[in-house]
Amino acid sequence: MLTALGNILPLPGEDSVPHPVDICIHLGRTKRFAGHGSAEWTVLHHSLLTTLLCLKNFGATSAVAALVHDLHEYVTGDLPTPVKRCLTGTAELEKHVDKAIGDSLGLAESSEEDKKIVKVCDIAALLIESHYFGPAGTFEHIGVRDWPNIPEQIQDEVYSVIRKSCPEIAEAMRNSHSYWPTALRASKS
Numbered sequence: 001m002l003t004a005l006g007n008i009l010p011l012p013g014e015d016s017v018p019h020p021v022d023i024c025i026h027l028g029r030t031k032r033f034a035g036h037g038s039a040e041w042t043v044l045h046h047s048l049l050t051t052l053l054c055l056k057n058f059g060a061t062s063a064v065a066a067l068v069h070d071l072h073e074y075v076t077g078d079l080p081t082p083v084k085r086c087l088t089g090t091a092e093l094e095k096h097v098d099k100a101i102g103d104s105l106g107l108a109e110s111s112e113e114d115k116k117i118v119k120v121c122d123i124a125a126l127l128i129e130s131h132y133f134g135p136a137g138t139f140e141h142i143g144v145r146d147w148p149n150i151p152e153q154i155q156d157e158v159y160s161v162i163r164k165s166c167p168e169i170a171e172a173m174r175n176s177h178s179y180w181p182t183a184l185r186a187s188k189s
Contacts, residue, residue, distance in 0.1 A: 009075050010100035012093070018074075018101045026074035033134050034080050041133035043073045046125055053121040057161045062117040065110035069118050072097035081146070120154060124161040128169050143178030 001009045004025040008016040027044040031037050047070050054066035072094040073079075084090045102109065110118070130138040147155065163170040173179045 003074075010097055011075070012096050016100075017104045018071075018097070020105070023071055023074045023101070027071070030073060030078050032078055032129055033138065034078055034083065036135045037129070037138075038133040041129060043070055043078050046070065046129060049128065050118065050121045050125040053124050053161055053165055054117060056165055057121070058117050062110070062114035064107070065114040066118045066121055068098075068101065068105075068107065069122060071101050120157045120161060123150065123154070123158045124165070127158070127162060127173070128166050131169050131172060139172065140176060140178060143173075143176050147179055 001011065003009060003019065003022040005019055005022050007019050007022055008014050010016045010018050024044065027047065028042050030043045031039055032041050032043060032046055047067060050069060051063050051066040055063050075097045076090070076093060079087070079090065101107075127139065127142065130142055150158070159170065159173065162173065
């Protein structure tokens with residue numbers, strides 16, 4: 001399979017090196033929400049928003065991990081978590097592509113603390129994006145289907161990031177019963 005520049009994608013069994021321009025081209029063309037979101041909002045935007053949330057709320061230490069957390073999507077496309085759960089081999093493919101990218105860019109593997117911070121900022125970015133750029137009803141759908149499955153400590157941190165970074169989304173969460181009672185319990189009073 002060839003990239004925009006004519007390179008071979010770094011799939012298992014291929015002897016190819018990810019090209020930074022290919023990564024940017026593909027991520028900049030890949031719409032979020034498996035292509036169902038706004039054409040104006042891409043995986044590249046999501047990666048940048050996640051990185052900016054990380055910088056604003058946790059400092060620069062984990063910003064590189066945030067910036068590269070979805071670079072494998074230049075190969076896989078934007079697969080929402082419910083779709084990933086249905087597919088076998090997706091996690092292995094993502095790890096393979098992440099390693100190929102990391103090796104080509106000279107990146108060390110992220111620490112567990114950085115991965116936790118990125119997860120918090122990634123979820124916060126998802127909620128912000130779903131409100132502004134997702135298909136109709138996505139913000140509420142996430143609140144009903146996904147939010148209850150997120151550990152309470154992570155919910156609290158996600159809400160804190162959103163409250164500090166995007167207060168209008170925090171208010172939308174406070175006004176939606178689907179985000180109750182965990183993360184918003186203390187802030188409601």
